[in-house]
Amino acid sequence: MEMPDLPTGTPDISTGANNQPWDCTTTGVEMVEKQSRLPTTESRQYLHIKVEYAMRFPRLSAEIRREGRSYQMSLKQLMMSGLIRADEIARDYYWYYKAEVAFDMRTTPPRPFLSSSLLKNGAGRRHTLNPFPVPGKGIYRRPDVIIVKNKQDRWPGLAGPDTEGNMHGDNLARLVEVKFPEDSFKGGQYGDYMRIVGRNRARMTILEIHDCRPEEQQWVDQVVNVTMKAWKTSEAKYWPLVLYPPIFMPRPPSTPVAAKVEPWTHMGKAVADLSEGAVRGVAEGWNALSKETQMVLNSAAGWLNDSGEWVYQKGDQAWAWASKTGKYVKSWTNEQIKAAWAEIQKATDMTLDMLKQVDWVQVLTNIAKTVGVILVAVGIGALVVMLGIPEAIIGAFLLIVRLAISAWGTLATILGAGTGTAALVAG
Numbered sequence: 001m002e003m004p005d006l007p008t009g010t011p012d013i014s015t016g017a018n019n020q021p022w023d024c025t026t027t028g029v030e031m032v033e034k035q036s037r038l039p040t041t042e043s044r045q046y047l048h049i050k051v052e053y054a055m056r057f058p059r060l061s062a063e064i065r066r067e068g069r070s071y072q073m074s075l076k077q078l079m080m081s082g083l084i085r086a087d088e089i090a091r092d093y094y095w096y097y098k099a100e101v102a103f104d105m106r107t108t109p110p111r112p113f114l115s116s117s118l119l120k121n122g123a124g125r126r127h128t129l130n131p132f133p134v135p136g137k138g139i140y141r142r143p144d145v146i147i148v149k150n151k152q153d154r155w156p157g158l159a160g161p162d163t164e165g166n167m168h169g170d171n172l173a174r175l176v177e178v179k180f181p182e183d184s185f186k187g188g189q190y191g192d193y194m195r196i197v198g199r200n201r202a203r204m205t206i207l208e209i210h211d212c213r214p215e216e217q218q219w220v221d222q223v224v225n226v227t228m229k230a231w232k233t234s235e236a237k238y239w240p241l242v243l244y245p246p247i248f249m250p251r252p253p254s255t256p257v258a259a260k261v262e263p264w265t266h267m268g269k270a271v272a273d274l275s276e277g278a279v280r281g282v283a284e285g286w287n288a289l290s291k292e293t294q295m296v297l298n299s300a301a302g303w304l305n306d307s308g309e310w311v312y313q314k315g316d317q318a319w320a321w322a323s324k325t326g327k328y329v330k331s332w333t334n335e336q337i338k339a340a341w342a343e344i345q346k347a348t349d350m351t352l353d354m355l356k357q358v359d360w361v362q363v364l365t366n367i368a369k370t371v372g373v374i375l376v377a378v379g380i381g382a383l384v385v386m387l388g389i390p391e392a393i394i395g396a397f398l399l400i401v402r403l404a405i406s407a408w409g410t411l412a413t414i415l416g417a418g419t420g421t422a423a424l425v426a427g
Contacts, residue, residue, distance in 0.1 A: 024212035029055050034206040039173050043147055046097065049246045051178065051209055054080040056266075062360040062377045062384060063270035066405075070270055071360065071377045073384045076180045077144070079245075079265070082364050082373045082386050084145065086247045089373075089388040093126035096151045096173075099386075100142040101127045103157070103196050110141065110196045112157040117345040123166035126154050130349035131378070131385050141192045145176040158198055172197065178207045245365060261365045264288035273360040273377075275401050278307040285362065293363055300395030303329045310403060312410050319403070332399060334414050340396030341415050348387045352412060354378060355404050376401075 024030060029052045031044070038044045057075035064070060084099040103110040113133040118125040131142065146156045148171045155162075159170040175197050177189075197203035245261050264271045272284035286294065286305045297304055308323040319337070321329035344350055360377035364386070372394055374387045389397050403411040 022208075022210045022212075024210065026212055027214055028052070028212060030210040030212050032208040032210065034208060036174070036202045036205045038176070038205050039147060043096070043174070047145070047176065047178075047207065050080045050083050051207070053083065053246055055180070055209065055211055058266065060265075060267065061270040062362075062375075063272050064359050064377070065272070066276060067359060071382045071384055073375075073377075074180070074183075075265055077178070077183075078364070078375065078384060078386065079261075080178065081144065082375075083245055083247055085386050085388060086245075086365070086373055088126075090247070091151075093154050094151050096147055098127060098146045098148065098156050100131070100144065101146045101156045102131060102133055103141050103143070104133075104163075105139055105141055105192055105195070107160075108195075109158045109160060109198050110192070111160055111162060112146075112155070114155075114162050115349050116351075117349045119164070123162060123164075123168065124154060127156055128349045129347075129387065130351060130354060131383060132351075132354060133349070135353070141189070141196065143175045143193055143196065144178045146172065147174040147176060149173045157196075172203065175204045176207060177204070178209065180209045181211060247365075260290065260292065262288070262293060262363050263290055264362060265364070271362060273362055274304055274398060275359070275361045275405055277304050277402065289363060296391065297363075297394070297398075300391075301398045302327065304398065309406065310399070312407060319399075332396075337396070337400065337403075337411075337414060340393055341400060343393050344389070344397055344400065347390060347393070350387070352415060355400070356408060356412070358401055358404065360384075361398065361401055 022030075022032075029048075031048050031051055033044070038047070054076045057079050059072060059074050059076075061070040061072055081099040084097050088095045088098060102113045104113055113128040113130075114123075115121075115125045115128045116130070116133065131140070133140070148156055150171055153169070153171045155168040155171045157168065158172050159168060161167050175193055177185075177193060179185075193204055194201070267288065271288060274285040276285065277283060278286075283305045286297075289297070294305070303310075303321050303323070306321075306323055306325055306327045306329075308321055308325070308327070310319045311322045312319055313331075316331075316333070317335075318331045318333045320331045321327075323329065357379035358376050359379055360375075362375050364373045364375050372389050372391060374389045374394075374397070375384055376387060377384045387397075400411070400415075
């Protein structure tokens with residue numbers, strides 16, 4: 001592929017990345033590198049595959065019925081970041097590409113926050129997945145992608161100390177900011193990103209994305225006008241699962257299990273969540289999922305598709321499901337919930353403060369039947385973030401989110417009392 005010429009001066013960021021008309025040279029998705037080229041041909045190919053796939057997705061709303069609010073979310077951005085995060089998870093974060101690393105802008109140079117849940121792992125632990133590592137405003141920047149020099153070194157920043165004073169070498173090869181159509185730099189973003197790379201223009205790449213596909217070939221038309229019309233059954237609402245996201249699993253099993261994106265991602269309207277369950281007898285969030293995911297969740301958290309509520313039995317120090325339909329669900333003891341919370345924190349760096357403000361949850365994709373990428377909307381800044389939840393604790397995660405919404409005082413007391421070590425029991 002012929003590389004476009006790079007600008008010789010400071011990029012024009014005053015009105016966004018795509019402020020000038022773009023003259024398409026292909027009939028595909030074009031990715032234009034500005035300010036600095038990507039480090040290698042391989043890194044360009046890797047990101048282009050993610051971007052091409054992400055361009056197929058619309059902007060949706062996260063529907064929160066109990067609050068009468070909704071969050072707008074750009075699935076293009078979330079999908080690209082989610083696919084990279086899935087690759088990170090699959091390699092235990094020993095990977096060249098890191099999605100949405102949180103940097104502390106109070107230091108010089110800004111340093112990446114490392115996981116607070118894995119402090120015992122020392123300087124070699126991964127970057128935090130919590131978008132709010134410490135309380136406060138104006139502290140963080142989360143670039144779309146960080147490319148590191150050495151994938152065996154989890155540190156994603158310039159040379160310097162981490163929060164605990166451990167010194168790290170320079171491992172930042174490139175900061176990449178992806179601007180999909182209609183995206184723009186906002187509120188000092190460009191200047192802050194330049195601080196993260198030590199004001200070295202060669203270490204920051206701006207990727208402008210242009211959709212040059214003919215209208216009849218664009219994804220929305222293909223799904224709505226071709227796939228959906230061809231399926232004259234109730235299955236028409238489901239995502240065409242023959243189309244798999246580009247997620248690169250290390251050493252795939254002899255019979256690979258492909259990852260699948262959930263059908264709600266192309267609904268073109270507000271999307272109900274899983275945390276509310278069956279509201280007025282209708283589990284809209286549940287029904288937005290594929291049958292495959294429903295089967296997994298039915299064994300891990302079958303109450304999601306049932307009318308009822310979790311009731312705390314103080315004498316037994318356990319939670320029991322009070323079903324309105326007579327459905328049986330296993331109870332959870334306090335110790336089991338604390339043990340589950342400890343595992344959730346290890347996987348996500350979620351804090352009690354973040355948990356308290358989660359008000360929308362949906363499954364984005366399952367990854368080879370081991371880790372699911374979950375989207376959650378957090379009331380802090382109306383932010384939609386990605387969490388990688390191992391399948392073994394996905395039921396526990398959904399339970400704890402539900403209890404955080406319906407019985408925060410009791411749950412916070414239980415979780416604040418310790419992490420517990422009891423074995424987990426799926427509900």
